[in-house]
Amino acid sequence: MRVNCLINGINRNFDIEPGMRLREMLELNGNFCVRDSDDCEGFCGSDTVLMDGVPVYANLVLAGEADGCEIRTPDGLSEPGKISIVQQAMIDAGLVQSAYNAPAAALLLTWLLETNPNPTKEDIKDALSGIFIRDAGYEHYYLAVKLAQEKMKDGKYSSEIAPSFHPEWEIVGKPMSKIDGPQLVKGEKAFVEDFVDKDSCYMVLLRSPHASAYINSIDTSKAEKVPGVVKILTAYNTPDTHYMQAGQGNPEPSPHDRALFNFKVRHVGDRVAAVIAETYEAACKARDLIKVDYEVLPAVFTVEEAMAPGAPLVHNGIVEYRSGAPADLEEYNKLAGDPREGRVIYQFPLHADIHKNIAASNKGEIGDVDKAFAEADAIVENTYQTTQIQHAPLEPHVCFAKMEAGRLVVYASTQVPYHVRRICGWVTGLPENKIHIIKTRVGGGYGAKQDILVEDLTGYAAFATGRPVYYRNTREEEFIANSTRHPMRVHVKMGGKKDGSITAIYMEVCANTGPFGNHCLTVPMNSCSKTLPLFKCDNMRYDLKVYYTNTPPAGAYQGYGTPKGTYGLMMAMAELADKLGCDYKDMVLKNHVEEGYMLEILKGLGEGREGAVVPVGSCGLREAVLKGCDMIHWGKKEVSDDPDWKIGKGFAMIMQGSGLPGLDHSEAIAKLETDGTLILNSGGADLGTGLDTISAKVASEILKMPLERITIVSGDTDSCAFDTGSYASSGTFFSGNASVASCEKLRGMILKEAAYQLEESEEDLEIVKPGAVHSKKTGKTLSYYEISHTACSGGGHGQLIAHGTFITKASSVPYGAHFAQVAVNVKTGEIKVQKFYALQDAGTPINPEIALCQMYGAVMKSIGHSLYEDMKLDKKGRCLTSNMTDYGVPMITEAPDDFKSVLIDVTDKFGPFGAKSISEIACNGAAPAIGIAIHDAVGVWVRSWPMTPEKILRAMGKIK
Template sequence: MMIHFTLNGMAREMKINPGENVQKLLFSLGMHSVRNSDDGFGFAGSDAILYNGRIVNASLLIAAQLDHAEIRTSESLGQWNALSLVQQAMVDVGVVQSGYNDPAAALIITDLLERIANPTREEIDDALSGLFSRDAGWQQYYQVIELAVARKNDPQARMTVAPTFRDDLAVIGKPWPKTDAAKMVQAKPCYVEDRITPDACVIKMLRSPHAHALITHLDVSKAEALPGVVHVITHRNCPDIYYTPGGQSAPEPSPLDRRMFGKKMRHVGDRVAAVVAESEEIALAALELIDVKYDVLKPVLSIDEAMADDAPVVHDEPVVYVAGAPQTLEEDNRHAAQRGEHMVINFPIGSRPRKNIAASIHGHIGDMEKGFAEADVIIERTYHSTQAQQCPAEPHICFTRMDGDRLIIHASTQVPWHLRRQVARLVGMKQHKVHVIKERVGGGFGSKQDILLEEVCAWATCVTGRPVYFRYTREEEFIANTSRHVAKVTVKLGAKKDGRLTAVKMDFRANTGPYGNHSLTVPSNGPALSLPLYPCDNVDFQVTTYYSNICPTGAYQGYGAPKGTFAMTMALAELAEQLHIDQLEIIERNRVHEGQELKILGAIGEGKAPTSVPSAASCALEAILRQGRKMIDWSSPKPQDGDWRTGRGVAIIMQKSGIPDIDQANCMIKLESDGTFIVHSGGADIGTGLDTVVTKLTAEVLHCAPEEVHVISGDTDHALFDKGAYASSGTCFSGNAARKAAENLREKILFHGAQMLGEPVADVQLVAPGVVRGKQGEVSYAEIAHKAETGTGFGTLVATASYITADFAFPYGANFAEVAVNTRTGEIRLDKFYALLDCGTPVNPELALGQIYGASMRAIGHSLSEEILYDAEGHPLTRDLRSYGAPKIGDIPRDFRAVLVPSDDKVGPFGAKSISEIGVNGAAPAIATAIHDACGVWLREWHFTPEKILTALEKM
């Protein structure tokens, strides 16, 4: 069929298949703003276009509907080298993070402002109601529109979007545009899908329909015979190597219990076979031709089921230890299933697979018997959390190709270096033959710390020699991605009558699902990031992680801390009620103070014993709680309206800034011949603004403008090793490596500048902009660089640095919530939510606020609406964004504020600490304690629903 239409003002004539999807068609025409987040369901809005003057999701249209239509995409905004008014406002406000849906947002807002000159909040909410944004948290979009409206009337209009910090510094603590924001909001090619070549093959995966089963018959011959099928991968022809999908430093503190393809299926969605074909249609047709028969086994779905004496064993294969094998290993392996498969454990992690235990750890300080004996009151409560999904706007995706004898991997990953190490081992190549290019990441939130499809894609390319891409569908994101662990946490508290704690005991049990990636470290962080908030002389913790047949779990932002924080905060609040003490008062009586030693952390490590006992070197909780109490008017009367009851709640929170003694970051900086700088940073910017942080740290040290610095990051050929973007480590580890490299380069510049001036080094200094000044004169960086590169010069000025540390930098914070609960219907309305956080010196304040808003909204979603549900046989019922419950703009609190409260930290660069992860830790307990304050019920399982409210009120 021949169609005629107008695309961004240009007439087009095309021959098309009438039923072709318009999103795919426009993307193939170079309209990279029209992206696919939800497989054509029209929920996410990343494919928004203007179709005859109306915002429409392109994936809901077929090509025949384009005939004689006028189409406008985000590419029509601005010019190739200049942003539109709305795009510029988005950059200036700092709303652009991972950026995947931001071109769609820019088009929607532009259309809104063309229709309504000064829209109300309700009109803004209506316009953006069809857009899904997992990272931005929505609140800043109101500022974007306010700024854009102001600039329509006055192009020079400015807005203070964030406070500034550290008057003694030039660029640190001051707003500065995110270095990649313009590129992303303009939809310039920067994601993996933008790199896929037309000749690339596609992978489609046949997945298990059963939660627990053995493959008894597998015939792929008909699929292999289908024209266009290049290869089929199964357990018979994949590498016989065991690994963990978790992207962690080696040796990994997780069981190596995954084979690329296995004979035993451990969850619905487990891998059966991968078809590599020349088109998606051929690959899908080939899947239908694969003949599989299963011996279906009884599934294990819950922690309690996994603990039962007669529970089916999820991992019944033999175990091989690299080091530290238990004495019972030989006997245990005699009873193991002999299918020619096994698992590997690097070192003791408390694993007992025959008991469905993937990992366990125990620790204590003080005398528990004495602590409870001294208590005037003892309470013990158990709390539960459900499984939640990261839902990045960009699904998991990988593109691999050969370049001579080298394997090139274009990846949307948080851990390019761990990915290279894992893939090289699996495909049998040396690491220097594998080049990982971390493209811009359209959202990860922990899920892209795991290696979930890259190794299959790489193996397909190595076997066939063909370029190959593999992209998850949204359903695969729910059944084959790694999500948040389910937890069951029991807290026992002993206290004096005044509420001061005498003993704390935490039993943290987690459901890791079918594989043990992060099975030690995520649950260990539950006590590690909650118990130190309330230092006590007598503390005991037990962590036990169980295998089951739910869909996989792994790293999710917060990394165990939200579950531990929920249990500890709730137990303390229940203790306060029993003692008739105000919740905020009991927190004040027990909370950590600046400089206080955190003794319990001397007993908790991440697969390695701590070398020292850390302290709260910087902690702004006193100022945070004082300010939060005033903001929410803590002690004022609570309004009641008919069936509606109002309540207030609070939770204090903490996080790490990397993993001392384990992780490392490296950086290299070189001076270019015109006096500018190129930074080669191993850090992985996943939308957090790490490249901008590195840029600003470099500029601060070298007394130049940030625009004089260019950062190359996350590329294993063109940067130095960095452990990756996890554990809130970017600013502290990657940032400190950049700071140290800049300081090393500064010394070289000073030395050679002094030589050129004929003055002692002690008499010269760096001054902005880019000058070495002495007592007798000055020389520019460009002149020094030029001299360095002449025939008599001293060579290009380059400096490197590594950063490792045994010191901790803990960000702290508090969440305050005000809710209204309808005691007749059970409805919960979150009216106010205030997130006050101490991240030391905020390097980029407006980006830090964006991180807080986004993290808070994810946590609010986990608390009020999000959960993955299963039937009795382990089939996940939640398989798309529409049914999952992730919040949109209409779900944000009416009064939603993020506040940066600075402190002076000695570990982070220029006093900076992490910010992006801590924001997810406190919403659930703040909301739950507010619900109790409103209607008197304790909800000990989150998320919180009207049904749970009514059940607790005994109205159901």
């Protein structure tokens, strides 16, 4: 049918199929920033456009309906080379982070201010009520509107955007625009899907309907006859190379327990076959014609089922060790089952036992725990459960791969480009010099894109077919075939004295890793290693076991296991305070660590190797607790004017890490170009959090040159040097420090070259703004242009290029305290988070406005995890909540009425310009703070996520 409409003021005509959606038509028109995050669910709002001046979801409009209409899309908000006031305000407020739907948010705010120039907070909330923001939270949207209003009225901002730190520096610690902000908010090409070749094939996957089954046979004969089908990949025609999808170190502390395709499927949604075809429709049609004969097996879904005697085994194949094999391995392997089980290969011992479904384990202790419990005046002992949670990034997992001049080129939305290259190399057999990974902008990661979940297969498909191949998860596949947060059972025993001192802590962690062992040791280990060191306690014991099950896979998720360990430990501490009759705040202040305290407990918590005992470094924990208690009026009982609602308060201490000392590794190359500008090649993978901006800001500060003369190229394996990737809060600390190292080295080289060119001594020279060398002795000045031009003109020493590497044994730990005030309805069990205050010591926040938004975003995520987000499975392991509506994520409506993020001013000794990590730690506090507040409100302890109204009512005895 024919459609004539006005798109961003230009008359357009289309001949379309009746079923085409408006978003698809706009994509054809080049408005690719009208994106799809929810497979036409009308939930996330990435597809928002204005139709005749009214915001609508373009995926829910048939293109034919737009005939005669005027359409405005986000890319029409500003002219090329310019940026609108609203778009700039969003960047300045720190909101443009992973930014997959930032253009849509900018469109909504523009519409709001055009139709209502003086909106109230409720008006803003209403305008944004149909857009899901996972990265930066919602709070700074109110600020962005205010900034835009000020700019429109006065031509400048008068509101403070964020606090500034370190007045002695001009760039670092000051709110400034994120360098990739304009590209992202304007909806320019940025994400994998924007770089797909027009002749690309599409790949779709046939996935298992069974939680556990052997594959007897796969008949692809009918599917292969579908016109346009290029190849069908199965376990029968792909390499039997065992590997691990976790992008973490090498060798990994995770078992190699999977191939591209296996002859045993281990969860509903597991890979069975991949169809590569010239069109998406042909690929889907062929997929539906594949016949699979399964031998269905019994399955296990919980750690309790997995640990039961005689439980069905998730893996029962041959076990191999690359090092440290036990002496009885040959005997052990005699118990192996069907050859279709495949193999499990350990890089080093993880204390696993697949015949008991144990994927990894660890235990350790300090002091005399039993004696300390015996000496306690009171002991609490309880179990805290957490459920399976999805990252829900707005951009699903997506990959485009092609062969080019004999090399595999992979466009990846990843946190770990170098691990993607390594694993693509393993599955294809190509050496690393024949693989080029191009990390695009990442539309939301949160740990999900630390795992190489789609790049392995897409890369192999391009390699095997020689054709360009594009793959994108559906939203349902994001739930059933991705990595998720490990469900855990955290058992805590804690003893204390009447004076409030804690004598002993015992922590038993049982984690459910699903069918594969991605991060199976490190995630639960973080439950202990990033929680127990909060306590000044000499007697502590931990015992952790990780079980294989047939649930959807688990893996890395922002915070790893720390949110769950923190939930258990802090709830137990509050329960102990209650039992001892102590004030919880006093107990916290009596037992938390302070700078210099030696963390003996870390000795055994070293990610599969011996850990390092280190003292507590810079620590703003006490200040966070005291300041937060003042803010929330700790100790003052609030009373609702409605007797059905009771109000309570709670808080939790939190900590995390800043990368993995001794394991992580970052590099950067700073190049002074011939015109005196700088290109900094950072191995770090900016996943929207502002890492590139950090590199640019530290370069600007060190080299005293303006930001606009600095370009960051990052995460490209051809042009940048190795970096272990952005995970475990390593970005700022490791990659940022590598940028510092390269720029400091370059500064030395510039001074040396200038001394040569000026025929002066280096000691007499200094770097001055805006990028020049000045002689304190002669008063002469050479600009970077003059220095570099001369250096590269035959008479100098060649281009000035500095390579910086950062490794360390030092540990920079961020601390904080999160506070919640909740109202609980005693009749219905409903919970409302009224106030939330997040106070964190992040060292020097290099990008303070971005840091604050990351705290808001992480807290919102954690409020969701604590109260409603939950992947529910039926008895056969099928996910019943595989879309956004059923799963339930926090929208702006769910945000606390009073929500504040506060940065505690602490300077770290080891971080770049004193910086520590920020966003991961912000996932740790909400669950215990809310759980403790619920108890304060209605007197019951809810010891499992999500803390639902039904659980509260049951705990209150209102439902049997």
